[in-house]
Amino acid sequence: MPLTRKAYRAAILHSIADPAEVGIEASYEYFEDGLLVVDNGQISALGHASELLASLPADIEITHYQDALITPGFIDTHIHLPQTGMVGAYGEQLLDWLNTYTFPCESQFADQAHAEAVAEIFIKELLRNGTTTALVFGSVHPQSVNAFFEAADKLDLRMIAGKVMMDRNAPGYLTDTAESSYLESKALIERWHGKGRLHYAVTPRFAPTSTPEQLTLAGQLLGEYPDLYMQTHISENLQEVEWVKELFPERKGYLDVYDHYQLLGERSVFAHGVHLCDDECARLAQTGSAVAFCPTSNLFLGSGLFNLPMAEKHKLNVGLGTDVGGGTSFSLLQTLNEAYKVMQLQGARLSPFKSLYLATLGGARALRLEERIGTLQPGTDADFLVLDYNATPLLGYRLKQSKSIAETLFVLMTLGDDRTVAQTYATGNLVHQR
Structure with a gap:
């Protein structure tokens, strides 16, 4: 089979640890203008677009998403x-x-x-x-x-x-x-x-x-x-x-x-x-x-x-x-909407970064698959999503008021659902297109 190498440019966010263990700031990586490079179904590079673009071959196909967030599946x-x-x-x-x-x-x-x-x-x-x-x-x-x-x-x-x-x-x-x-x-x-x-x-x-x-x-x-x-x-x-x-x-x-x-x-x-x-x-x-x-x-x-x-x-x-x-x-976005309320009823907080962790890396750890899925670390399977900030008129309007990635993430989890998922990729293959 020919080698397939593609790159995806957008805001990119993934969990790298449990916020309960390392604190919120050390629990995630966020690239406001990020680049994800996929080789033969695996992630080969992740980082700031400004740093990675120069290292890519001139003929590589780069898909650029505006007003969107890439996360792990x-x-x-x-x-x-x-x-x-x-x-x-x-x-x-x-x-x-x-x-x-x-x-x-x-x-x-x-x-x-x-x-x-x-x-x-x-x-x-x-x-x-x-x-x-x-x-x-x-x-x-x-x-x-x-x-x-x-x-x-x-x-x-x-x-x-x-x-x-x-x-x-x-x-x-x-x-x-x-x-x-x-x-x-x-x-x-x-x-x-x-x-x-x-x-x-x-x-x-x-x-x-x-x-x-x-x-x-x-x-x-x-x-x-x-x-x-x-x-x-x-x-x-x-x-x-x-x-x-x-x-x-x-x-x-x-x-x-x-x-x-x-x-x-x-x-x-x-x-x-x-x-x-x-x-x-x-x-x-x-x-x-x-x-x-x-x-x-x-x-x-x-x-x-x-x-x-x-x-x-x-x-x-x-x-x-x-x-x-x-x-x-x-929808795990809708499930997180309910999880937040379950914590509120007990007088506890659920931060959006803990929510992201539960839906991705936390699940991978529960299944002992964190070496393969749950993050966007190079070497893992290219299972990832493109979340559309303008999926609904209300979501688009609300996110224009957002002042941080924490706020954006929380709004995606409270207002988001299946409509928010523009594309789903498994091992680098497009398996759902809204």
Whole structure:
């Protein structure tokens, strides 16, 4: 293949550290007139246009964006593919919502053609909203994961997904068995894990829908393939927390159930964690596990407010999740709009630079992929976005009043949505154009 080298000129911003650890000023790099150089799908240079332009060959193609900001692609650490068709379903809290809306919607994924059609819609929505990497729940059906990975592989996207394991406390039409979930997961791992930029996640839905036998086999899979991911839910809703105590009276709490079955580790991501206690945060951090903060969903389902300062105190890795369909938007900009309010309700501040970190480098760290994605550092994959300052009349007017990049960033996160994403690139290829 011929070498492809291109350059992109605009205002450029990326996180280089967690503001909670290094302070806000040391947590990002901003180039008011920046240049990003991409070679064969990887970033080869980043800096001020005035310094880099002279070093480029005369015939290089340079795309110059006016009134725009280049950032790394967004990373969604918790989302459900099969819930795309029921996003915005009315009026329930978690457990009733699952039975009323989620399970019937997921049952449709037994049909291969349906799975393929929804996978296409789902990936288009991710890219339209600037999400270049996601940690994705399939349904209990292997075809949901096959369809998703087929579609992601065609575009060379960095994606992680898994078939839900669920052998009790769900409708008969949606359950597998401990043994079938192990064998089907293993077949999917052999087919997809490590193919291109794809990774597999062992996916027990949550403790109440898995028997001890199924959780044992989930842990066994992680032992057999050491670089797999594990994703599940934890402490989202108070009723759910009580239910787990009834189902597992021998364990000392919700997290201890997963700990007992050896599901904690450096590539384990637990969605929600709204009702975690200090000891549980400490144990998650100690094992290198991560939490996906899903503010939109937590507000929509009335689950509660995630305690980000407590997670920071324990140096616990936190990513951001839209949690579609409990969440009501594929947009991580809109998710950050809600995250800010969740912090406000707890008397805490969420700076725009911490928000940027959560949506990019924080997510990459939660997934142990910070060497590849989440920043615009030379040597990383060229997954990046072009955000349009004039995406809507109000946004354009408001940003003309902005006096700093901090203000601009915050306004993008409060007024921005899918319309703000003008272009999305994955490995240097244009995968969405508004």
